[in-house]
Amino acid sequence: MEIKRSAKNPIVTPEDVKPFLPNSEVIGAFNAGVAEYNGEVLLLLRVAERPISENSNEVIVPIYNHKTGEVDYQTLEKDESKYIFSDPRVIANVSAPNGFKYLTSISYIRIARSKNGEDFTIDDEPFIFPFNESQEYGIEDARCTQIGEDYYINFTSVSRNGVVDSLVKTNDFKSFEYLGNIFSPDNKDVLIFPEKINGKYYALNRPASPNLNKLDIWISESPDLVHWGNHKHLLESSETDWENGRIGAGLVPIKTEQGWLEIYHGATLDNRYCMGALLLDLEDPSKIIAKSVKPFMEPEEDYEKKGFFGDVVFGTGGLVKDGVLTIYYGASDTSMAVCDVRIDDILDSLLQKGH
Ligand code: MAN
Numbered sequence: 001m002e003i004k005r006s007a008k009n010p011i012v013t014p015e016d017v018k019p020f021l022p023n024s025e026v027i028g029a030f031n032a033g034v035a036e037y038n039g040e041v042l043l044l045l046r047v048a049e050r051p052i053s054e055n056s057n058e059v060i061v062p063i064y065n066h067k068t069g070e071v072d073y074q075t076l077e078k079d080e081s082k083y084i085f086s087d088p089r090v091i092a093n094v095s096a097p098n099g100f101k102y103l104t105s106i107s108y109i110r111i112a113r114s115k116n117g118e119d120f121t122i123d124d125e126p127f128i129f130p131f132n133e134s135q136e137y138g139i140e141d142a143r144c145t146q147i148g149e150d151y152y153i154n155f156t157s158v159s160r161n162g163v164v165d166s167l168v169k170t171n172d173f174k175s176f177e178y179l180g181n182i183f184s185p186d187n188k189d190v191l192i193f194p195e196k197i198n199g200k201y202y203a204l205n206r207p208a209s210p211n212l213n214k215l216d217i218w219i220s221e222s223p224d225l226v227h228w229g230n231h232k233h234l235l236e237s238s239e240t241d242w243e244n245g246r247i248g249a250g251l252v253p254i255k256t257e258q259g260w261l262e263i264y265h266g267a268t269l270d271n272r273y274c275m276g277a278l279l280l281d282l283e284d285p286s287k288i289i290a291k292s293v294k295p296f297m298e299p300e301e302d303y304e305k306k307g308f309f310g311d312v313v314f315g316t317g318g319l320v321k322d323g324v325l326t327i328y329y330g331a332s333d334t335s336m337a338v339c340d341v342r343i344d345d346i347l348d349s350l351l352q353k354g355h
Pocket residue numbers: 089090103140156158163
């Protein structure tokens with residue numbers, strides 16, 4: 001299958017983003033939800049900022065304080081044996097009950113705007129900065145579903161109490177209305193379908209079941225986009241090597257004549273992230289028609305293999321024009337990149353017509 005990566009990749013990098021927090025560096029501008037608004041392509045970037053520490057024996061952890069509305073900074077000594085620093089994204093405290101963790105950076109949502117979909121100008125201020133108790137470690141990985149004139153933006157909110165999915169609504173990308181936490185901990189990679197199906201809204205989501213070590217895709221229904229139920233297991237991470245670690249939905253499902261096309265990610269046990277596709281029944285999206293046997297896109301370019309957390313292509317938003325799907329994806333938990341792929345090529349590969 002032909003994947004046309006933009007010659008301008010990576011299209012947004014951390015160097016393009018001015019830090020918003022004092023004494024901090026931007027270490028990631030990635031995993032952006034995508035919207036088309038007023039003739040522009042908007043990337044709802046996950047910007048990750050990390051406090052700069054003068055002392056190499058300590059790590060400073062940023063935590064949003066919902067009581068003051070400020071970010072507090074907690075200093076951890078590197079030689080304290082209770083902390084594990086091996087994952088650059090999280091610090092575990094093994095002496096705390098349930099292996100309590102901190103994040104090494106705080107993420108929020110900032111908008112990048114473009115007329116041509118490749119050259120972006122980044123807003124000076126955040127669009128959505130943590131604003132409540134369930135967001136004290138940050139907000140991450142926005143996805144955006146347009147329904148009529150309204151844009152529903154959902155994202156991962158992280159706090160000491162777990163990882164939940166939250167929903168806001170906007171129609172101007174300046175202000176937003178908060179609609180609450182729509183999935184309880186731990187749940188990520190929530191993708192809301194762009195229209196009702198037989199009178200109900202649907203969303204893909206990825207609850208975690210630590211008891212059984214499961215990280216699979218589920219599908220849920222809602223009458224109003226806020227209250228979700230009738231949760232059904234949809235797809236499990238298969239034993240094939242590219243998705244035996246975890247899977248999660250990526251792009252807002254795309255309506256095609258053959259079914260709802262979903263681009264999802266699969267990760268290996270050692271966290272190499274690829275993209276695959278899934279085709280769901282148009283009338284009942286809890287039925288799978290076909291899924292990728294092999295990933296159609298894998299980390300290959302330097303910017304996809306190296307970075308803050310390398311070997312990651314993580315699709316989070318797509319635009320469709322003339323049968324071509326433009327996929328915006330996070331590369332190595334660091335930057336944003338974009339590629340084009342023909343929808344028919346993906347469908348043919350799923351329906352196994354010789355690809
Ligand atoms: C994982 C990664 C991180 C993220 C945390 C919390 O460790 O996806 O990037 O910050 O989960 O969501």
